[in-house]
Amino acid sequence: xxxxxxxxxxxxxxxxxxxxxxxxxxxxxxxxxxxxxxxxxxxxxxxxxxxxxxxxxxxxxxxxxxxxxxxxxxxxxxxxxxxxxxxxxxxxxxxxxxxxxxxxxxxxxxxxxxxxxxxxxxxxxxxxxxxxxxxxxxxxxxxxxxxxxxxxxxxxxxxxxxxxxxxxxxxxxxxxxxxxxxxxxxxxxxxxxxxxxxxxxxxxxxxxxxxxxxxxxxxxxxx
Amino acid sequence: xxxxxxxxxxxxxxxxxxxxxxxxxxxxxxxxxxxxxxxxxxxxxxxxxxxxxxxxxxxxxxxxxxxxxxxxxxxxxxxxxxxxxxxxxxxxxxxxxxxxxxxxxxxxxxxxxxxxxxxxxxxxxxxxxxxxxxxxxxxxxxxxxxxxxxxxxxxxxxxxxxxxxxxxxxxxxxxxxxxxxxxxxxxxxxxxxxxxxxxxxxxxxxxxxxxxxxxxxxxxxxxxxxxxxxxxxxxxxxxxxxxxx
Numbered sequence: 001x002x003x004x005x006x007x008x009x010x011x012x013x014x015x016x017x018x019x020x021x022x023x024x025x026x027x028x029x030x031x032x033x034x035x036x037x038x039x040x041x042x043x044x045x046x047x048x049x050x051x052x053x054x055x056x057x058x059x060x061x062x063x064x065x066x067x068x069x070x071x072x073x074x075x076x077x078x079x080x081x082x083x084x085x086x087x088x089x090x091x092x093x094x095x096x097x098x099x100x101x102x103x104x105x106x107x108x109x110x111x112x113x114x115x116x117x118x119x120x121x122x123x124x125x126x127x128x129x130x131x132x133x134x135x136x137x138x139x140x141x142x143x144x145x146x147x148x149x150x151x152x153x154x155x156x157x158x159x160x161x162x163x164x165x166x167x168x169x170x171x172x173x174x175x176x177x178x179x180x181x182x183x184x185x186x187x188x189x190x191x192x193x194x195x196x197x198x199x200x201x202x203x204x205x206x207x208x209x210x211x212x213x214x215x216x217x218x219x220x221x222x223x
Numbered sequence: 224x225x226x227x228x229x230x231x232x233x234x235x236x237x238x239x240x241x242x243x244x245x246x247x248x249x250x251x252x253x254x255x256x257x258x259x260x261x262x263x264x265x266x267x268x269x270x271x272x273x274x275x276x277x278x279x280x281x282x283x284x285x286x287x288x289x290x291x292x293x294x295x296x297x298x299x300x301x302x303x304x305x306x307x308x309x310x311x312x313x314x315x316x317x318x319x320x321x322x323x324x325x326x327x328x329x330x331x332x333x334x335x336x337x338x339x340x341x342x343x344x345x346x347x348x349x350x351x352x353x354x355x356x357x358x359x360x361x362x363x364x365x366x367x368x369x370x371x372x373x374x375x376x377x378x379x380x381x382x383x384x385x386x387x388x389x390x391x392x393x394x395x396x397x398x399x400x401x402x403x404x405x406x407x408x409x410x411x412x413x414x415x416x417x418x419x420x421x422x423x424x425x426x427x428x429x430x431x432x433x434x435x436x437x438x439x440x441x442x443x444x445x446x447x448x449x450x451x452x453x454x455x456x457x458x459x460x461x462x463x464x465x466x467x468x
Contacts, residue, residue: 002295003299004296004299004300004323004326004327005256005259005260005323005326005327005329005330006256006259006260006319006322006323006324006325006326006327007299007303007319007322007323008260010257010260010261013260028352028354028355031354032352032354040354040357040358040361041361041415041418041419041422041427042415042416042419043358044357044358044360044361044362044364044365044415045361045362045365045369045411045412045414045415045418046408046411046412046415047358047362047365048361048362048365048366048368048369048411049369049407049408049411049412050408051362051366051369052366052369052370052373052407053404053407053408055370055373056373056400056403056404057387058388058391058396058397058400059387059388059389059390059391059393059396060390060391068404077408085355085358088355089355089358089359089362090362092359093339093359093362093363093366095330096334096339096342097334097339097363098292098295098334099292099295099327099330099331099334099335100292100295102256102326102327102330103252103253103256103330104253104256104257104260104326160310160311165307165310165311165312165315166263166311166315166318166319167319168303169302169303169306169307170306170307170309170310170311172310173306173309173310174306177302184391187391188391188397191391191394191397191401192397192400192401192404193401194401195397195398195400195401195402195404195405196401196402196404196405196408199401199402199405199406200405200408200409203405203406203409204408204409204412207408207409207412
């Protein structure tokens, strides 16, 4: 889902930055206010953990593999604001160290994977209100992936329409392909998130209580 | 996978652009990519691609390294080319291929000739919030620790006969993968606490002090001149101010 440079219409690129940046700035300030600056190494190693988790491939079928995005996992570990910050850090490193995802397209990539995906998961988690933890983590992951993919597909389709076919990918192709593929990938994401959360609940339940960016940290497990 | 801590930056030091000012490199690259993003003229795009290829060749970064990173963008290039060809025109299809390739090469040129710590210094100079920079710095450092840890776990998994599973219905494989990830997170959590304590005992208060040695030299000015001059040429070609007849 990492959009490279040169694919999107400049207007869409600009819109991506314009929507993503204020949300991220808000999340950063929220985390900055509630978390002591010296907690930075702590968040960083969780970001690194999610980064490394993204490198593990899971089988999809027919020899293809997918990999985790990890937004829902981040929301469950760090809360919605913490996860926005962590996902932003991951995407910036992927762009500036590995050249994965473009630098002008970073705004759109941030919007899809660091804003839309965490918010989508947070909504599902909030709706579930702590009941049926496994089902919730599966549903939240699947929903987050599919929503992020549809945001990406929409940006591709809009680019195509806005530029009269010079940029992006025609919506007739982009929307069904992106949604179809990610509806499948999302199942893998859901299964893994579910597995990780139930594993952590057994082995290290204290890790599920580190909500960042909340006024008062709640002692109970969020889900 | 066995990454060493600075393995991603391993070609930066051998590159001819290594000692160039990271602020200049970053700004020039972003400017160039922005210009390329707006180009539609096929000749201009072709020239942009040739320009980046010449620079990549001149930088002395091994081709294999560039190709292995370039492949990450390849699905998008192929997907865009095929759908453009089918739903728009061949000219647009070729143009989008050139545009993505030129931008990706320009970005790869920047990232593979600049160590991440230099990039961070540049970001700090461009007033990116300190908390974000520190977070980037620590995350970058920890990634390699965890990759090492995970490659050991991967070996252990393999030694016990795990083959990676076949498809989404292979729940056993998913159980193993998610437990691996869970374990990576638990270990990183434990490690984070230790590192944090170690930092505190060394007087860490949250701010980072580095010896700042960023200086713009003549070669940086030359680099900027080359990039900006070439971008202006591309813009004028797009605006049809320059004709090639």
